[in-house]
Amino acid sequence: MERKRIHPEGPEFSRIIAGAWRWHTVSQDTVGKLIRTALKEGITTFDHADIYGDHGNEEIFGNILRSDAGLRNKMELVSKCGIKFSSALRPKTWVKHYDTSKEHIKWSAENSLKMLATDHLDLLLIHRPDPLLDPTEVAEAFSELKQEGKVLHFGVSNFTPSQFTMLQKFLSFPLVTNQIEISLTRVDPLFNGDLDLLMERNTSAMAWSPLAGGKLVGGEKEMFGKASKYNASYSQLSLAWLLRHPSAIFPVVGTTKTDRIIESAKALDIKLDRQDWFEMLQWATRKEVA
């Protein structure tokens, strides 16, 4: 599995990342199998958020790390903070909202450490742009977490280029990624400046829902006439399409099946021809480029 720094001063990640958003839908034993299968395939980076699984997924993952002390050193852990909603574990919240206050960022990161049974996160992201975001508070929270060794690197998720640029101005270290939705059903970031800004900053995107949550793998035979040419599955072609982009996108795959983890890892072996890439884009947008 190819590995790459997501930013020259950022962490080195596996080019395919495993996302834990859906992992509460399977047993803890299966989560253990998913982790070990991913590591065996060279997928060493795991994407979490405080809220996944109704605020429970980090702890399930942490239980696997608690039961095998050697695992943590073999992986990189990403988590997110800033979204709040009511749940059994968060009874004081009555309305879904964003909270990027210094107090909440620090509390949430420290709670993620406890849940994940680790002493540091490799990367912490602000999950969504918060209209009440005060960049000085975010900068203070990030700096303190960094100084304390609790979080090594920082980034954002679902930010527009102007939101990214604004927050970066207040930090003395780089935002190392913007985790955004990119797939053959969500091609806007290739044209709306999202990826341009990251390339200008020598930074790569993490692509969430790279298979459009599973919708991309059900058919669409016209696009996937390529499957036999590349001896690849639909999901591998969809990932290969993202991997072909020169900004070095890191797809975050969300499967809960070990065989699909193995299948995803092999997408890196597929090098799509330029014309095939454009034909897939044409299918996705239903039109020829101008």
Ligand SMILES: NC(=O)c1ccc[n+]([C@@H]2O[C@H](COP(=O)([O-])OP(=O)(O)OC[C@H]3O[C@@H](n4cnc5c(N)ncnc54)[C@H](OP(=O)(O)O)[C@@H]3O)[C@@H](O)[C@H]2O)c1
């Ligand atoms: N930053 C954000 O705002 C944000 C938002 C959403 C997600 N994320 C991150 O992105 C990760 C990935 O998101 P996602 O789960 O939507 O990604 P995805 O990989 O696009 O979709 C995963 C879904 O597709 C299904 N699937 C995968 N391969 C398949 C195949 N060959 N045939 C049929 N179904 C298939 C999976 O089912 P099986 O489990 O049965 O394989 C699963 O339900 C999340 O885990 C999370 O870490 C971030």
